[in-house]
Amino acid sequence: MTEPDDAAASRTAGAAREEGLDARLVVDRDAFRLDVALAAAPGEVLALLGPNGAGKTTALRALAGLVPLTAGHLRLDGAALDGTPPESRPVGVVFQDYLLFPHLTALDNVAFGPRCRGAGKARARAAAGRWLERMGLADQADAKPRRLSGGQAQRVALARALAIRPRLLLLDEPLSALDARTRLEVRAGLRRHLADFEAVAVLVTHDPLDAMVLADRLVVVEDGRVVQEGSPSAIARRPRTDYIAQLVGLNLYRGRAEGHTVRLGTGAVITTTEDLSGPVFVAFPPGAVTLHRDRPTGSSARNLWRCEVNGLEPHGDQVRADLRGELPLTADLTAVAAAELDLHPGAPVWATVKATQTHAYPD
Template sequence: MTLMDAHLIVERGGFRLDLELTIGRGETVALLGPNGAGKTTALRALAGLTPLSGGFLTLDGRDLSATPPEQRPVGVVFQDYLLFPHLSARDNVAFGPRRHGVDRRTAHATADRWLERVGLTDHGRRKPRNLSGGQAQRVALARALAVDPVLLLLDEPLAALDARTRLETRAELRRHLAAHPGATLLVTHDPLDALVLADRLVIVEDGRVVQEGDAATITARPRTDYVAQLVGLNLYRGRGEGHAVRLESGFELTATDVVHGDAFVAFPPAAVALHPSRPDGSPRNTWPATLTDIQRHGDNLRVRLDGPIVVAADITPAAAAYLDLVPGRELWAAVKASETRAYPAE
């Protein structure tokens, strides 16, 4: 059941956000996009902090398009948490209910329950400066949820945490989101946060939705360069002619899929094999390439290659040593047709 239905139109200077967005009851939607795509503008518009130039916002059947921020049933966790430095953790969490007219004793009882739920019962008297990053994030989440929001907005909620704390807090946040009966919008640039926390992904570029769907759909069939980079695939667009996709440059890539007309073709960097000379055997896609960059990528190396197509390839350190990889090295690249996916661009 749709709980939030919005068409957000915001015009600021030369930028225009034109975003249609729905979120179901109990659903978490991740809004992803490059810097300047409009993610934060969308979140601020939903919170009422940025006025709409057009469109609408309805929550649980109520039109809130012109409702002031303090009267919206919305909870927000900002990237830097924005806890009140002069208030204790308990009073920070109680602040929302108090603003909604709840008496002090009831608000503090609500705060105590939420601090217990986020595992901070013994930290209620601490000021924000005496909390760790993970603890501050949990206080901010408790503060947002203490008002029983119909819509919960999370703005890069894990970005300020170190890697270890982020891993632990992500798992805990997932548990709280699963228990939240309202709608949740997660704004993030981190694909792992989106994949772990969200039921559905919405990709926005230049103020517009370019792709949306569940994680499996997005990762299998990216439709823009940004999405391809997000999910770690090499992506090209061309004209499908059966098993072959001819790119604008005239270079042709072969796949096992059959496509006709405007098409995408994609393959992971791990599918690219590098050879010192032209390979013999089964690969249907081979081309000469020049190494332009090499960087560590997890336990392997990520290399960038120029040539008929620009491509990323993942290889082991042992393979790099064997190939004597240095920028400018001339190589041959190969990708099996069976590891290449082609699909319609329309």
């Protein structure tokens, strides 16, 4: 079920019906069914997030006209695009592998779009030159793709998509082919270019950082359905599925609240500061968990569970412990703390969390 996290989301959807994107994409492919509603206003960047196989790429291909709709509708600036061939849509696409023409220079790659839309060669090349200059690639105009770095190729692909002045820009994992260092630099540049884009942009990614940095609003898709949508901060604050919780790095549980006590289906109990009643979610970060080899005495933490270390892995400059027991959870601690506690798979531990570090909210 769709769970909008911002009141603004519904207002945006209404405004987008006349200007911007208004779509319900229904696609049946073998046993899989995609059924998602998307709306975005001009100037808005919408990110589709979800696990592999959720339907993100199918949705993007349906927007581009590469996959036909089984049902639903697709309107852009009030005009119906259902059945319109891909080459006739005011849509620019940046593919995951960029798909630059290897035999063309950067300039001619960018000029390709305007040429296909009827512009003369001189006019198309002049427009392409302006786009390359805008992307900081004027000195690479005569270079062919094999001579470009990953970041340069990504900017040429973006320039090619923007050169046709699309009313809808689609970006399919645009940073996934880059190494970590280049990704950081190109992400910052892409954010600037998207901020200047006056139409709708839809970004498909599995990387939460890309989505959080680049998008105004997130739409999370699982099993072909929208499970949550809202601003990045709202979704990070109140995740509604295990996938989203893992995405934003939180322990997440569903239970029933009676005042400050939340009882889970497993029988485990979590104490919170919120006073609620009925079905709720409870979340807390791995960094809020403190581990002990012996049952702590005199601790101020209201939550205490007996667990066993299931696994350990590096997580940035810390160690992330995967725990099983009364309450399955993850905990972050320093390498020094992990060594002092002699943590290893199978080691028994006690986990504590202060009630003030939990966050409960209605289901």
